[in-house]
Amino acid sequence: KQEVTQIPAALSVPEGENLVLNCSFTDSAIYNLQWFRQDPGKGLTSLLLIQSSQREQTSGRLNASLDKSSGRSTLYIAASQPGDSATYLCAVTSGSRLTFGEGTQLTVNP
Amino acid sequence: ETGVTQSPTHLIKTRGQQVTLRCSSQSGHNTVSWYQQALGQGPQFIFQYYREEENGRGNFPPRFSGLQFPNYSSELNVNALELDDSALYLCASSPDNYGYTFGSGTRLTVV
Numbered sequence: 001k002q003e004v005t006q007i008p009a010a011l012s013v014p015e016g017e018n019l020v021l022n023c024s025f026t027d028s029a030i031y032n033l034q035w036f037r038q039d040p041g042k043g044l045t046s047l048l049l050i051q052s053s054q055r056e057q058t059s060g061r062l063n064a065s066l067d068k069s070s071g072r073s074t075l076y077i078a079a080s081q082p083g084d085s086a087t088y089l090c091a092v093t094s095g096s097r098l099t100f101g102e103g104t105q106l107t108v109n110p
Numbered sequence: 111e112t113g114v115t116q117s118p119t120h121l122i123k124t125r126g127q128q129v130t131l132r133c134s135s136q137s138g139h140n141t142v143s144w145y146q147q148a149l150g151q152g153p154q155f156i157f158q159y160y161r162e163e164e165n166g167r168g169n170f171p172p173r174f175s176g177l178q179f180p181n182y183s184s185e186l187n188v189n190a191l192e193l194d195d196s197a198l199y200l201c202a203s204s205p206d207n208y209g210y211t212f213g214s215g216t217r218l219t220v221v
Contacts, residue, residue: 098143
């Protein structure tokens with residue numbers, strides 16, 4: 001059974017800081033990995049998708065890496081802004097489903 | 111039409127009642143999945159449909175059922191509602207398992 005763990009559960013940083021969110025998964029037989037952002041009470045917004053054959057993806061200030069063999073992914077956020085405050089969820093696709101971690105709640109203080 | 115649209119946005123039901131939640135997927139997205147998200151937790155997989163056939167199911171009882179229609183819309187039906195069914199229900203669609211696009215969700219409260 002696939003299990004996804006995200007560390008830390010919560011993170012508070014001052015504006016402008018670079019930060020790293022961590023995701024680990026137990027079964028390396030994944031199709032792809034996706035990072036999402038969720039604002040309180042809202043749906044999920046896809047940030048980055050990494051196929052299992054890829055090592056990283058970049059979009060603006062975001063960079064996600066994938067090390068399938070060790071079952072790890074990181075999401076790097078550069079020059080954080082208060083608007084980045086949200087919960088960040090990591091999910092892996094195996095078979096017909098996404099398996100999610102419980103998320104990292106990020107607060108960026110002005 | 112772009113994006114995934116869910117209706118209604120909020121719903122209050124009484125224990126024992128039945129509810130139907132609706133989702134309109136992006137055109138061309140053959141795969142639709144439903145997830146349940148309790149407060150403070152990650153979404154949990156309920157089931158997935160591919161070209162109108164269920165092709166995967168999570169650890170949810172049979173009173174959770176679904177349908178997918180040829181026009182890329184789908185439904186989640188829950189019978190005999192229980193208090194623990196209170197959650198955010200999310201619909202997601204994908205063009206053949208290549209990344210998922212999520213709707214804004216339906217907040218269901220069972221009282």
